[in-house]
Amino acid sequence: MRPKWVHLSRENNISAKAASVAPLIARAQQGEEEAFAELFETNKRRVYSLCLRMTGNTAEAEDLTQEVFLQLFRKISTFRGEAAFTTWLHRMAVNVVLMHLRKKGLQLVSLDETDDSEGAPVKRDYGDQDQRLVGSIDRMGLSRAIGKLPPGYRTVFLLHDVEGYEHNEIAEIMHCSVGNSKSQLHKARMKLRELVADSPASAPEPAEAKD
Numbered sequence: 187m188r189p190k191w192v193h194l195s196r197e198n199n200i201s202a203k204a205a206s207v208a209p210l211i212a213r214a215q216q217g218e219e220e221a222f223a224e225l226f227e228t229n230k231r232r233v234y235s236l237c238l239r240m241t242g243n244t245a246e247a248e249d250l251t252q253e254v255f256l257q258l259f260r261k262i263s264t265f266r267g268e269a270a271f272t273t274w275l276h277r278m279a280v281n282v283v284l285m286h287l288r289k290k291g292l293q294l295v296s297l298d299e300t301d302d303s304e305g306a307p308v309k310r311d312y313g314d315q316d317q318r319l320v321g322s323i324d325r326m327g328l329s330r331a332i333g334k335l336p337p338g339y340r341t342v343f344l345l346h347d348v349e350g351y352e353h354n355e356i357a358e359i360m361h362c363s364v365g366n367s368k369s370q371l372h373k374a375r376m377k378l379r380e381l382v383a384d385s386p387a388s389a390p391e392p393a394e395a396k397d
Contacts, residue, residue: 207271208267210224210225211225211262211265211267211271214262215262215263215265222259222262225258226255229272229275230251230255232272232276233251233254233255233275233276233279234247234248234251236276236279236280236283236344236349237250237251237254237279237282237283239332239344239348240280240283240287240340240341240344241283241286241287242332242333242340246286250279250282250283250286253282253286254275254278254279254282257278257282258275258278261278276349277359280345280349280359281359284341284359284360287337287341331378331381331382332344332348332378334381335374335377335378335381336377338370339370339373339374339377340374341360341370342356342360342367342370342371342374343370343371343374343375343378345359345360346367346371347371347375353367353368353371
């Protein structure tokens with residue numbers, strides 16, 4: 187369990203960042219182009235990184251990043267500060283990518299999954315990792331392994347294990363049940379372990395020839 191002061195420190199940092207960016211957001215909401223440009227420069231790398239992880243395609247990630255900020259330009263007046271700006275922008279980016287994937291005809295969640303949301307809850311703290319994967323994934327390369335996952339598995343894994351969303355939030359974003367989210371995450375982790383086991387990096391090195 188984390189000490190109380192850790193949570194207080196994190197909350198204070200979030201509050202401080204929100205306060206510092208508030209004037210910039212207000213200027214952007216009034217149509218000031220320089221303020222919006224600063225928001226773009228500050229956040230574009232994180233948005234692009236998310237788009238790239240979700241699509242695995244640099245060209246698509248670049249196009250989707252542009253689309254996210256076009257939507258931000260259109261919708262920034264609706265931001266009311268009920269959540270942190272970065273969280274609000276992050277959700278917008280996720281939705282833009284998911285819409286793109288659906289238009290491509292990629293099924294993000296299986297309609298046949300059993301809803302096991304009444305089962306044992308998945309216990310985790312923000313940023314927790316699946317310890318069974320950590321060492322192997324580090325050797326193989328997280329991006330490479332995730333890129334080989336089917337779209338549905340990859341999306342849920344990224345949202346939960348990388349971005350820190352809870353299952354109820356993922357269910358809302360992806361329009362699926364909590365049970366589907368849990369099932370997709372479980373299968374994603376299993377698939378990742380298979381990918382690692384089959385990768386050359388996980389194979390034992392050949393013994394050196396003896397003279």
